[in-house]
Structures are given as C-alpha cells and as structure tokens.
Amino acid sequence: MNNPLPPQLIILIGGLLIPLFKGKLRLVYMLALPLFAFFNYLKLEEGIYWTYSFLSFDLVLGRVDKLSLIFLNVFIVITVIAVIYNSHVKGKMEHFSGFLYAGSAMGVILAGDLITFFIFWELLTVGAAFLILVRKSSRSLGAATRYLLVHVVGGLVLLAGIVLYINENGSADFGHIGLNGISSYFIFFGFGVNCAWPIVHSWLSDTYPESTAGGIIFMATFTTKAAIYALLRGFPGEPSLVWIGVGMATFPIFYAVIENDLRKVLAYSLINQVGFMVVGIGIGTGLSMNGSAAHVYSDILFKGLLFMSVGAVMHQTGKVKATELGGLFKSMPFTGTCCMIGAASISAFPLFSGFVSKSIIMSSAAEGNRPIVWLALLFASAGVFHHAGIKIPFFAFFSHDSGIRVKEAPINMRIAMGITAVGCIAIGIFPDQTIYPLLPFEAPVYEPYTLAHVTGQTLLLLFSALAFTLLLLGGIYPAEIRAINIDSDWIYRKGGKAFYAVMDKSLNYINALAYKSLIAGVTNNLCKMAKEGPTRAMILILTPIWEVSGVSAEQQTDLKKNLRNHVENGVFPIGITAFLSVVLLGILFFF
C-alpha cells in the first residue's frame, strides 16, 4: 500500500457500487470512499502518477503539483460534507450522480494531458445533469436539458480547440496554453462556458436552483471551480480575464437584489465570487493567483454553507422564495446561525474566511496599480454583502413572520453545516495554519489583519448595512415580488421556441410541397400507370376487335369491367391468356 491509488477512480468506481448497499451500511460506505480518497491524497507527492497509452499518446491520470493538490483537497473535503448532508436521502440515483460528479471533477484536476482532461470534463457535465434530473419534476427535466445543451456546445468548442491544439503542437500535454492562434481561443471559450462568463453564464442561474437541496452543494463546487483550475493552468496572466472577471463580479449583484428565489440569489452571488477568482488569474502575479486559489477554497466552504442552510429551510418548509419565508430563526436557530456565518464569510467580515482570501485578490489589484478594477471589486464587495450577506439571512430567518413553524433541520444536516461553519471561521482566524500552506504559487506572505485594512473593510460593510436598513425603513428597498427576471438564457429559451416556429413553418411547408408533388403526384401516377396500364392497353387492342365482331356498347362495358377485375387480380380466362401469348409471340417473331 505504498503506492497511492487514484482518488478520482476511488470515487468514480466506488460510486458505481453504492446501489448495492442499504441503510446504515450505505452511509458508512459512502463516507469511507472520500475518506479513503483523502488518505490516498495525503500520500501523493509532486510528480506524475498512473500513466497509460491511448492511440500512441502517453496519457497521465495523475499530474500532482501544488496547484492540483489544493483543488483536490477541497474537492474531497466538500464531498465528505455533502455525503453527511445528504445521508437522509433514500434515492440511490442522487448519491450515485453526486459521486460521478465529484469523481470526474477530481479527474479534471489531476489530468496531465488534454485528452484525459476532456474525458473527465464531459463526465462532469453528465454528472451534473443527472443531479438536476433526480428531482424528477418537469421543471428539472427542462433545466437538465438546457444544462446539457449549453455544456455540449461548450464541450464541442473545447474539443475542436483541443484537436487543433494537439495537431499544432504534436503533444497532448496540458500545461500553459496562452492565447495565440485559433485553437487556444476555442479552448479558452470552452473553459469560459463552464466558468459562467457573462452572457454564457445563464445556465448557472437558470439550472442550479432546480436541483435538490443537497445536490446543489456539488453543483456550487465542481463545474465553475474546475474551470477556474483550468484557467489557472492554461491561461495565467491573460489580460482579458481581468475585465471578464470584473464583469462577472459586478453585473449579477443587480439581478440578485431583485430576485425572489433565494437559491437563485445565491447562484448569482456564486458568479460574483467566481468573478473575483477570474480577476486574480488575469492579473497573473503569484500573489493574485494565490488569492484566486485561496478564494476557491473559502468560497466552496461558505457558498456550500449558504446553500446548505437555504437547502435545510427548503427541506423543512418546502419553500424557497423570499415572499413565502421569514421569521424562521425561532424554529431553526442552528441553521440560522450557520447561514449568518456563511453570510459573514462571503461578505468578508474580519475573522471569517472571505476576509482573508478576497483581500489577497483586492490587494494584488492595488499593487498592480489598477484603480478601476480595484474600485469595481470594492463595489462588488459591498454589493455581495448587501444581497448575500444581508438579504439571504434576513428574508429567510427574520423579516416579517411568515407563520411557518417547523422543526430544526435533521441532525445529519446540522453536523454538515457545523463542520463547514467551523471551517469558515478557522480559515478566517488562522490562515497561516489552514490555507496558506496549501497555496500553490511563489509569493510574499499576505497579512490581512492590519489595523487599516480591518477598519476599512468593517466600515465598508457597516455602512452597506446602514444603507440597507435605511432603504428598508424608508420603503425604497424593492419589495420581493413573485416574478421571474429574464436573463441571457432568454436567447435559447424563447429563441429556441422561435427557432422551432420558423423551422416548423418553413421545413413543414417544404415537406408538404414535396409530398404533394412527389409522393401524391409522381408516385401516385406511376402506381396508377403500373396498375391500370395493362388494362388500358388491352382495352385499346380489344375494342376494335369487339367492334368488328359486333359486340354491343353495353356488352362492351361489361367486358371492360370484367377485364379490369381480371387484370387487378392477375387472373385471366384461358382464352385471353392464349390470345395474349399469341400476340406476344407475334411481336417477338416480327421484331
């Protein structure tokens, strides 16, 4: 047992066997898998593991360096937490989909070449789509279809890029790619779809809120963070990423303010947080990219915690809209407290995880002397506090009393939320002992706890809270309305219908025309000819004979009728057959 086993295969292959277990034994088995994967993770050292050959390419299942290790670490940790949170779920399919999703995400992180990378990248999409499907509603079926649609398009673009790239370079190694040439643009865009860049982002806010209470922990973690990993690996320091990231960090917060579905609010703030990471990759210094990696770690925990607490509310009350919730703190104090810890972490309150990781990115923007980027990110920081930090806990647990009285969340959910909450605080208070040793790039150690920084950040948040309070008291804060807000998914949701209508009208018209002229016209006439041709020919030959032999017109009509019947049935009286044979022989003889 000195050679570590591939953690991604432990999760993937082990996940296949989940349906064989039942009850408590299944829970033990499902917990054992990620723990065993973590045990193997601990044995990994930097280097290359588990190589194989395919189509004359040497492929690598395990490229281990500090960058892949930090992602692998947090992916396994969140899998353990999600297993605990989901342990009350009876459906095998949901557990299996979660493991498929988690295992493929780990496979993406560990892939040392673009072919292995692409295989796991596509499995990731399949796992996510299954996880949406297990909710078994018509809405989730629609959402899963749209999810697949967007990601299959993104995946095909990525595949085209990878094929071109391997063709150009003669090697499938996945290292620094950099934007030069058409192949790299394809790969860049393929990563961008999964990263939820502006305009292609809407798959995330559209489909995540349709997943199950626990499934969304996986969703909030793997797809976007695997894309962040891919960008860190392939396009570090790509300048356009700074502005893409600023777009991601700012525009979703406007949507989050007016959104009624609390999980959709969190989905928008997920894009906002990923935006910070993308900015860090774009700046491209050791410090900024360490900030991105650190923010991946803390975001997976605090966003997971927020989704878990809202999921617990959904599980207990069956409701998730701000208009239907409120006043739940007395019923669910533990969940409410965890929600506020998650909210404080995402808002980057001092002593919570976001304060450490987000500050590294902010500070590297300042060091690179990028005032506009810095001001935009500061705006996004105030905004995220406003919608995720205040709005989520306020509308779920406080605000007006909705009259809902429920029990506290089940014990397994509370344990999962408790562990995650401790993680958020531990990173916030002891960054040196928790997250700093994991950071992948060479950079000076960043000290977040200076008096100036703590005061500045606290003031920013306090006065954002003040603004929220005054706007609420003054009646200016937009009332929650039972409504939806259209986003760029409109393009394919309504556009899809319009496309269908246009295709329906045009193609069906061509179809009808073709039927009319070819099937009903030409073919029908051909059939008619084949069917009636012989009769007509015979009548043409026989009529003069009948006329000569003096058969009356009435008799002729009868004879014609008989003849038709005979021809249609393929039977002739012997006399006619003999006559026709003579005619045929005559024709053959003379010509």
Added chain:
Amino acid sequence: MSDSSHKSKTAKAIIVGLFITCALGALVDLLFLSDSFDKHAAFEWENWPGFYAVYGFVACVLLVLVSKYILRPLVMRDEDYYE
C-alpha cells in the same frame, strides 16, 4: 417588509445598535488622521477620512436604485413566462 415587521423591540434595538456602531466606526477612522497610524494606502483616496464608509453607503444605494428602477422594469416577467 411593511412597517409592522420593524416594530418589535429587538428589531429597534438592533437598528439603534447599528447606528451606534457606525458612528463608532467613523470615529475610529478619524484616528488615521494622526501620523501615528499608517493606512498603507495603495491609492490616494484610501487616505481620505471616511472613504470606505461613504463608498459602501453610496455603492449600496446605487445598487438598489439601479436594480429597482432600471433593471427590474426591463427584465421582470410573470412566474409562468417560460411555461
């Protein structure tokens, strides 16, 4: 969201507490006017007293106003819009 939701004593206490904390925070910020505290400012405006407080407040007010009066009229639809 109506006024009735803010009538409870706890809510009032929290609001008053927030006002006081904000005021105290603003006072702490004034400490940096003396030379014995350094802001390690990367940008000039970070040295302006109350910069973070004003920025946070204005940012949130703008965020809400833009969302409510510009974005919402553009994008809001009935819940069954896509059905």
